[in-house]
Amino acid sequence: MIWLIHILNGVAYGMLLFLLAAGLSLIYGLMKILNLTHGSFYLVGGYLGLTVVRATGSFALGLVVAALAVALVGAAIERFFLRRFHLEELPQALLTFGFLFIFADLSLWVWGGDAQMLAVPGPFARSLSVGSFAYPVYRLFLIAVGLAIATLLWWFQEHTRLGTMLRAGVDDAEIARGLGINVSFLFTLVFALGAALAALGGVLAGPVLSLYPGADLDTLILAFVVVIVGGLGSLRGALAGSLLVGILDDFGKAFFPKFALFTVFVPMAVILVARPSGLFGRR
Amino acid sequence: MIEGPMPKNEGAWQPWPFSAQAVSAAAAALLLVAPVSEARAQEPIKIGVLLPLSGNFAVPGQQTLAGLKMYFDEVGNKAGGIPLEILVEDTQTKPDVAVAKARKLVERDGAQVLTGVVGSGESFAINDYSRQNKVPLVISGDAGQDELTLPGPIANPYLVRVTMSGRTATAAAADWAYKKGWRKAAMIGTDYAGGVDTNFEFARAFCRLGGKVIQAQWPAFGTADFGPYLPAVDRSADALFVFEPGADGLRFLRQYVDFGLQGKMPVFDIWGTIVFEPNLTQTGDAALGMYSSEFYTPLLKTPENERFVAEFRKRMNGELPEHEAPNGYVGAHAIVDAIAAVKGDFSDKTKFMAALKAVHFPSPKGEIKLDKYGMAIQSMFIREVQKVDGSLGNVPIATYRDVDQFWPFTEAEYESYQLDYTHGKDAVTDCSKLLAKK
Numbered sequence: 001m002i003w004l005i006h007i008l009n010g011v012a013y014g015m016l017l018f019l020l021a022a023g024l025s026l027i028y029g030l031m032k033i034l035n036l037t038h039g040s041f042y043l044v045g046g047y048l049g050l051t052v053v054r055a056t057g058s059f060a061l062g063l064v065v066a067a068l069a070v071a072l073v074g075a076a077i078e079r080f081f082l083r084r085f086h087l088e089e090l091p092q093a094l095l096t097f098g099f100l101f102i103f104a105d106l107s108l109w110v111w112g113g114d115a116q117m118l119a120v121p122g123p124f125a126r127s128l129s130v131g132s133f134a135y136p137v138y139r140l141f142l143i144a145v146g147l148a149i150a151t152l153l154w155w156f157q158e159h160t161r162l163g164t165m166l167r168a169g170v171d172d173a174e175i176a177r178g179l180g181i182n183v184s185f186l187f188t189l190v191f192a193l194g195a196a197l198a199a200l201g202g203v204l205a206g207p208v209l210s211l212y213p214g215a216d217l218d219t220l221i222l223a224f225v226v227v228i229v230g231g232l233g234s235l236r237g238a239l240a241g242s243l244l245v246g247i248l249d250d251f252g253k254a255f256f257p258k259f260a261l262f263t264v265f266v267p268m269a270v271i272l273v274a275r276p277s278g279l280f281g282r283r
Numbered sequence: 284m285i286e287g288p289m290p291k292n293e294g295a296w297q298p299w300p301f302s303a304q305a306v307s308a309a310a311a312a313l314l315l316v317a318p319v320s321e322a323r324a325q326e327p328i329k330i331g332v333l334l335p336l337s338g339n340f341a342v343p344g345q346q347t348l349a350g351l352k353m354y355f356d357e358v359g360n361k362a363g364g365i366p367l368e369i370l371v372e373d374t375q376t377k378p379d380v381a382v383a384k385a386r387k388l389v390e391r392d393g394a395q396v397l398t399g400v401v402g403s404g405e406s407f408a409i410n411d412y413s414r415q416n417k418v419p420l421v422i423s424g425d426a427g428q429d430e431l432t433l434p435g436p437i438a439n440p441y442l443v444r445v446t447m448s449g450r451t452a453t454a455a456a457a458d459w460a461y462k463k464g465w466r467k468a469a470m471i472g473t474d475y476a477g478g479v480d481t482n483f484e485f486a487r488a489f490c491r492l493g494g495k496v497i498q499a500q501w502p503a504f505g506t507a508d509f510g511p512y513l514p515a516v517d518r519s520a521d522a523l524f525v526f527e528p529g530a531d532g533l534r535f536l537r538q539y540v541d542f543g544l545q546g547k548m549p550v551f552d553i554w555g556t557i558v559f560e561p562n563l564t565q566t567g568d569a570a571l572g573m574y575s576s577e578f579y580t581p582l583l584k585t586p587e588n589e590r591f592v593a594e595f596r597k598r599m600n601g602e603l604p605e606h607e608a609p610n611g612y613v614g615a616h617a618i619v620d621a622i623a624a625v626k627g628d629f630s631d632k633t634k635f636m637a638a639l640k641a642v643h644f645p646s647p648k649g650e651i652k653l654d655k656y657g658m659a660i661q662s663m664f665i666r667e668v669q670k671v672d673g674s675l676g677n678v679p680i681a682t683y684r685d686v687d688q689f690w691p692f693t694e695a696e697y698e699s700y701q702l703d704y705t706h707g708k709d710a711v712t713d714c715s716k717l718l719a720k721k
Contacts, residue, residue, distance in 0.1 A: 207537075250508075
C-alpha cells in the first residue's frame with residue numbers, strides 16, 4: 001500500500017514540475033529564448049493569486065487574475081526588451097536574469113519575507129483514504145490539471161492554425177512574414193502564454209510548496225532539470241522529464257535518504273552524459 | 284652691567300615658572316582634550332545586530348528584531364545614561380553574508396557589541412569572528428548549538444547566550460514523554476546541524492530514562508514535499524517527535540494533515556518550531572492537540588509577560604509574540620545592564636564580559652541568569668495547542684525550573700558520553716551506542 005502512495009506522490013510531484021517547466025520549454029522551443037525570468041513569473045503569479053484569494057476567497061479568480069496579469073507583464077518584456085536581441089541567446093539570458101532580480105526585490109517589498117501558504121480550494125481540501133493512509137485530494141487534482149494543460153498545449157501546437165503559424169514563424173521568420181503571418185505579434189503572444197503558464201504553476205503549487213523569497217530560483221532550477229532531462233523545446237519531453245524526475249525524487253528520498261539532495265539532479269547528470277539533447281530533444 | 288643671558292621680555296613677566304611656549308602648548312592641549320572627553324560621553328555606543336531578515340529564517344529574525352527594539356525603546360536607547368545606536372544588518376540566512384556583515388558592523392561602523400544570530404551555520408561563523416577579533420557577542424537569536432557555550436575547541440570567552448541551547452527542550456520533552464507513559468518514539472528531523480543536534484539529544488535523554496527511538500527520518504533542509512516521509516512513519520510508535528524549523532515547519536503542518544496523520548498518533552514538536560504562532564494562523568485547526576517544549580509561550584501568566592505581550596501586540600498589529608521576541612528583549616536587557624555596569628568603558632573586554640555573565644533579572648520568559656560558560660539558566664515549559672478565545676494557542680501544561688544546559692545530567696556526566704551529535708546521527712535508534720561512556 002505504501003508503494004501506491006509513493007507512486008501517486010511521485011506522479012503528483014511530477015505533474016507539479018510539468019506545470020513549472022511547460023512555460024520554459026514552450027518559450028525556448030518556439031522562440032529559442034532562454035527565459036530566466038520564468039522563476040519570477042511563477043513567484044509573482046503565486047503571490048498575486050494569494051492576494052486575490054485572500055481578498056475574494058475565490059481560487060479560480062486567483063488563477064485567472066494571476067495568469068492575465070503576468071501574461072501582460074511577459075508581453076511587455078518581450079515587446080519592449082527582448083525583441084531588440086532577436087536570436088541572440090546570451091543577451092536575452094542576461095536580460096531575463098536581470099528581470100529575475102528586479103522582480104525578486106519587488107516581491108520581497110510587497111509581500112514580505114515570511115513563507116505564505118495558499119489555502120487549498122474548498123472542494124479539494126480533504127484526503128482520500130488509501131488503506132491505513134490518506135492521500136490529499138488536491139494533489140490528485142494537480143495530476144488532472146497537469147494532464148489537461150499538457151493536452152491543451154499539444155492540441156494548440158499541432159492542431160490549430162495559430163500553432164502552425166507559430167511553428168512556421170520559428171522555422172523561418174522571413175518566409176513566414178512573406179506569407180502574411182504577423183510573426184512579431186505571434187512571438188509576443190507565445191511569450192505571454194509561457195509567462196501565464198508559469199503564473200498558473202505558481203498559484204497551483206502555492207498550497208503545496210508555499211510561496212517564499214527564493215522560490216523563484218528554486219523553481220527555475222527544478223524547471224531546468226526537467227527541461228534538460230526531457231529535451232529543450234519538446235512538450236512530450238517536458239511531460240516525460242517531469243514525471244521521471246518526480247518519481248525518482250520521491251523514491252530516492254524515501255529509500256535513499258542520504259542522497260536526498262541529489263535525487264533531482266542525478267537524472268539530469270545521467271542525461272547530460274548519455275544523451276545531452278534530452279529524452280525527446282530536437283537539436 | 285648685566286651679567287648672564289638676557290631674559291626675554293615675555294619670560295620676565297611670566298607669573299608661572301613655565302615659559303610662554305609651554306603655557307600656550309598646555310592651553311592648546313587642554314582645549315583639544317576637553318571637547319574630546321565631552322564628545323566621548325556624547326558619542327553613542329554602537330550595537331551591531333546581525334539577523335536573517337530574508338530567506339528561510341526571516342520570521343525568527345524579524346521577531347528577534349522586534350524584541351530587541353522593544354527593550355531598547357523602553358530604556359530610551361540609553362544604557363546607564365550613555366546613548367546607544369542600534370545598527371541592523373540582514374544576514375539573509377547565509378553564513379558568508381553573516382560574516383561579511385559582522386565585519387562591516389565592527390570594522391567600518393564601529394560596533395562595540397554584536398548581537399542577534401539565528402541560524403546554526405551563521406552562528407559558527409560569527410562565533411569565530413568574535414573569538415578571533417575579541418568582539419563581545421550576545422546571542423539573542425535562536426542559535427542553539429550546544430558547543431558554543433561548552434568547553435571545547437570553539438569555546439569563546441567573548442560570547443554569552445541568553446536564548447537557549449539545543450539540548451534543554453529535548454531533555455524536557457524526553458522527561459515529560461516518559462512520564463506520560465510513552466516508550467517508543469518515531470522521529471523526523473531536518474538534516475542540518477540544528478536538527479541533528481536536537482533529535483540526537485532527545486534520543487539520548489529518552490534512552491537514559493528507559494525509552495527508545497524506533498525510527499528516524501531526516502528530510503533535507505528546505506524540503507517542500509514531505510510526501511516521501513509522512514506515509515512512512517512507523518505507526519507502532521507511541522508518538523512522533525518532530526523538529527522542522529522555518530518554512531519547512533509550515534509545510535509540514537499542512538502536509539501532516541493532508542497525509543492523514545492527524546489524530547492517528549500524538550505529535551510532539553521539540554522546540555515548538557511548527558506550532559510557531561505565525562504558522563498557527565495560516566493552517567486552520569491543523570495544529571490542535573500538538574505538544575511542544577519551549578522556554579516560552581505568549582500565554583504565560585506572569586506580570587512581566589502580560590505587559591510584554593500587550594506592548595508587542597500594540598506594535599505588531601495584534602500579532603502574538605513567540606519565543607524569538609522575548610529572546611531579543613532579554614538580549615537587549617543584558618547588553619544594557621552590562622554597559623551600565625562598566626559605565627560604557629570597553630577598554631577592558633574581560634571586565635565587560637564579566638559584567639555580562641553577572642546579569643540577573645526577571646523577564647517575560649521568567650528569571651534569567653547565566654552559568655560560567657555564558658549560557659542562560661531558565662525555565663522550560665511543556666505546551667499543548669488548544670483553542671483559546673476562538674484561536675489556537677500554545678497553553679503551558681507543565682513547567683521545569685532552573686534548567687541549565689546540562690540538565691538532567693551534571694556537567695561531568697554529560698561530558699562522560701562518548702558520542703556527540705556530530706558523529707551520532709546514525710546511532711539515534713541504538714540506545715547502547717547513545718549511552719556508551721568514554
